[in-house]
Amino acid sequence: MATERTSALASSGLETSSEPSTPPLPKSITISPSDTAGARPKPESRGWRQAIRRLAASLTLKSVALAAIFVALPVVLYGQFESADRQMRDLVTRAIQDRSALIAEALAPKLTNGDKSARASLNDDLARYSSDGTILKLMFQPGEERHAGRFYFVASAPKIRADEVAAELDELGQRGILQRISDACMWDAANEIRYKQANGTVELLTSIIPIRATDGCWVLTSTHTTSEFLNTSIGRPYWETREIRVAAVIYLVLAVIALLVAVSIRLSLRRFRDVAAEISQGRIGDNAFSHRNVVPELSSVARDFDKLVHDLRRVSQQIRQNAEDKAHSFKTPLATIRSALEPVRRAVPLDNARAKRALEIVDSSLKRLLDLVIAAQRHDISTAELIEAPRLPTDFTQLVGDAALHFREILATKDIRLIRRLDERAIVRAGQGMLETVLQCVLENAISFSPRGGTIIVTLSVNSETVELQVDDEGPGVDPAKIPHMFERYFSSRPDDDQNAPPSGHAGLGLWIVRRNVETLGGRISAANRIGGGLSISISLPRNGA
Structure with missing residues (x-):
């Protein structure tokens, strides 16, 4: 903590004007009105409607909805397609089984009459029924070998050479197909399976038809290799079909x-x-x-x-140039008027109280006009800086120390003690001159209200997310009903008996500029009367632009 007597340039007289002496300027285009330091406005009843509109316009929400559709759509479609495929599979299987059953009925007389000579033409009979590409195989299980599960390969279409029969039976046995055939004989039930041959060719065994005879059980199998049946899901999961994989x-x-x-x-x-x-x-x-x-x-x-960026920069430069031009245009005639009054002042007799009073009023008005010109110039330059000045990391602690040195002279003149309680490394991201203007206006306001011999306490603290500045003075304070309006443009609340106020008054823009700069930086400003007397102004800014 540091305590010192300092001074500075004369106060610009901000925050003391009761009414504007010039036509009110249009509302700021950079800062929207707000109830700073006062009661927070009640939320509007249509807030939930705005929230719904924001959600409806959210790209994130739409992306989540799109992702949900992408996840749900294949599940729904897969179920529908699988149901349709199941119906088609049942129709195909039933049609093939019916066809195989008809072939079995046509062969049954030769197989059940016990005439072995008639069985010599079975290969030719099967060839007649397999002209459409169907592979037919006829096997026989003698009644005495039912429990052994053994079969004899009797005929096939296309015809198989004798040296290939053993390999064919071994292949069927290894794949468990003979057991399925044996079960069909035992239970007299049709069946269908899918298997792959040793050479890689896929065969669809669509039906196994048992034919009962007196001397044993005949089994007719019909196998298809045509694409019409291979594209179905018979004998395999539906997701393994070509259509599903392509989809x-x-x-x-x-x-x-x-x-x-x-x-x-x-x-x-x-x-x-x-x-x-x-x-x-x-x-x-x-x-x-x-x-x-x-x-x-x-x-x-x-x-x-x-x-847009180019236009903003051009507007900022024009505002700054216009501020300088207008200030120069007003200051020149004001200085001329002040100089012209000197001969008049010397010519007025000392006993002419009325003329002396008139000169004092003219001097006071000239000073007020000059203060208004300076305040307007500061306002315009501050507006230009808000538009164009880059936001850079700024050491707020150092700025507070520099501001104390800036006001050293006037503090010493008024015998005001300045106490600083500053945390180190209070970094805030701000444009050039924005924080300097905030400190200057707040300290000028505190100095103008502080009595001779009073104390001003400046506290700067650093939190995890914010930097807090608090300026406490020992002035008369503010009517609680007027605190919500303290940071409005052209507002003033200076007691009539204030002996410290300069005779010219102030422009009433200082704390409004402070509020505008603070809110532009994403911060908040508030004011409250101190318990022991005086006013406390608190400013909260995001730490390092957070």
Whole structure:
């Protein structure tokens, strides 16, 4: 903590004007009105409608909905397609089984009459029924070998050579098909299975038809290798079908494309945000959005943003130039009038009280006009800085120390003690001159109200997310009913018996400029009367631009 007597340049007289002497300026285009330091406004009844509109316009919410649709759609469609395939599979299986049953009925007389000579033409009979590409195989299980599960390969179409029969039976046995055939004989029930041959050819065993005979059990199997049946899901899970796999590949490609589009949009928006941050920090030149943009469809948007930045910079320069021109234009005639009054003042007799009073009124009005010109110039320059000045990390602690040195002279003249309680490394991201203006206006206001021999306490504390500045004085305080209006433009609340106030009054813009700068930086400002007398102004700013 440091205590010292300091002084500074004469106060600009901010926060003491009761009414504006010039036509009111239009409302600021950079800061919207707010109830700072007073009662917070009640939320509007339509707040929930605005929240719904924001949710409806949210890209994140739409992306989540799109992802949910991408997840739910294949599940729903798969169930529908599987149900349709199941119906088609049942129809195909039933048709093939009926056809196989008809073939079995046609062969039954030769197989059940016990005439072995008639069985010599079984290969020719099977060939007649397999002209459409169906592979028919006829096997026989003698009644005495039923429990052994042994079968004899009797005939087939197309015909199999004798040296291939053993290999065919071994293959059927290894794949468990003979057991299925044996079960069909035992239970007299048809069946269907799918299997792959040793050479890689896929065969669809669509039906196993048992034929009872006196000497044993005959089994007719019909196998199909045509694409008409291989494209069905008979004998395998539906997701293994070619249609589902092709659809899954197409769906995944669409999902990847949609994801890439969403990521591209997000990256483009983030790129625009980064460019805006760099512009606000003064680290990038003209046409930055166009140079950084990589999405052709956003080129027009980037050009519009660049034009907007260019227009803002041009407006800022014009505001600054106009402020200097207007101040110069007003100060010159005011100085001329003041100089012209000197001969008149010397010519007025000492006993002419009325003339002397008139000269005092003219002097007071001239000083008030000069204060208004200075306040208007400061306001315009501050507005220009809000528009264009880059936001850079600023050591608030050092600025408070510099402000104390700036006011050293006037504090010493009024015998006011300034106590500083400052935390180190209070870093705030702000434009050049914005925090200096805040400190100057707040300290000027405290000094103008402090009595001779009073104390002003400046406290600067650093929290995890904010930097808090508090300025306490020992002045008369403010009527509690007027505190909500303290930070409005042209507001003044200075007691009539205030002996410390300069005769010219003030412009009533200082604390309004403070509020505007603080809110532009994302902070808050408030005021309250101290318990022992005096006023306390508190300012909260995001730490390091957080």
